[in-house]
Amino acid sequence: MLKRGLILLVSAVMIFSFLSCSKKPEQTGPAAVVNGEEISMEDFQTRLKQRLDFHRQTAEKVDEKSIREAVIQEMVSEKLLLAAAKEKGIEVTDEEVNKAIENYTKIQGKEKIDEYLKKWNISEEKFKEQVRAQLMINKLINELVPEDSIKEEDMKDYYKNAEKPFIKQARVEVKLIQVMSKEEADRIKGELEKKVDFEKIGERINKEKKGIVSDYGWVEPRLFTGEIGEALKNLKEGEVGGPYKGKDGYYFLKVRKREKEKPMTYEEAREQIKRILLNQRRQAMRAHLVEERKKKSKIVINVS
Known part of the structure; x- marks a missing residue:
């Protein structure tokens, strides 16, 4: 029994010594x-x-x-x-x-x-x-x-020799109405079902100060998620959608115009190309x- 105890003790000391020796000392001084x-x-x-x-x-x-x-x-x-x-x-x-x-x-x-x-x-x-x-x-x-180190000729060559064309993303021109209460959202929904004009509804909302009416402008549907993202992708020109629940209330959208994805012209891609070349050259420098x-x-x- 005593012999077995001594063996265990010696083994423990050896393991401890091994761990102590193998552990890296903490580095001091400057890195x-x-x-x-x-x-x-x-x-x-x-x-x-x-x-x-x-x-x-x-x-x-x-x-x-x-x-x-x-x-x-x-x-x-x-x-x-x-x-x-x-x-x-x-x-x-x-x-x-x-x-x-x-x-x-x-x-x-x-x-x-x-x-x-x-x-x-x-x-x-x-x-x-x-x-x-x-x-x-x-x-x-x-x-x-x-x-100004990026020359016009450099940008044109880059555009001409690009492996893939520069793409102008699909976008839509949108007008929106935003209201805070479900009650007002239900009222607008009812008016739309009765074929009340979206513009007229907007005028009423402004007059009664019941929400926000905005000519939101051109947006890329790919940048939006959830119901609103789907609506922006699928609504046709002139169509109205909603209400869509968001974190700041309820939204109604009207798509005024829609543009499909298409290759950019050189003039449309020019600033993007300039940024790419400038970044590449600065990284190289x-x-x-x-x-x-x-x-x-x-x-x-x-x-x-």
Whole structure:
């Protein structure tokens, strides 16, 4: 019995020793140093966690080693680009930073921004610092590849040689009536069944201030979901549909005109092509600039 106990004890010590030796020690010091400028381990770990979090939500398998390498290389590239921007005397004002954050907040919503900062333990000042860095890099690349660098001949060649034609999506011109109460929606439905003109119903709604009447204009049905999306796809010119329940009340739609999907002319596709070419060239310039500066830089990476 004593012999068996000793064997178990020795086995336990061996297992513990193996686990202790195999566990990677926590890395300290900077994650990388680029020409004397440090990338902190804390900043690296935060961005790595963000990237892993994103990939785990969008992919079945996550190659953590590849993502670690991609993140540290991305952060090294940013250091090199920021240095290039400073050498060219590029600056970003506090006003520009605040404006960028304001625009981002309008798109994402303040709650999401606050949630993001809290989740990743990012202070307001740190966030502004990150925004300023991105704005500086963008200014640098935009200066090196300005909009007027895209020539008319380049855009025409791109249009002519595109593998697939540029498509103008199907769209409809819509007028809508929106009311809040089911009672008013039922009343409008009854009037439509009695063949009361949609325009007349709109005039009454405006006069009685019972809802909103809007010449909504041209829309692409593919951008809408649910009953309203189906109605926009299927209603013929001059037809009225509704009521459709939405989060802000009940809707009635009248399709005034309908245009089928068709290939774009060069003039219609011109701005889209310009954006594509500009983005391609700016991405290429960014990659080229990073590679050139890497050749002349002292870079020490401490994560693997």
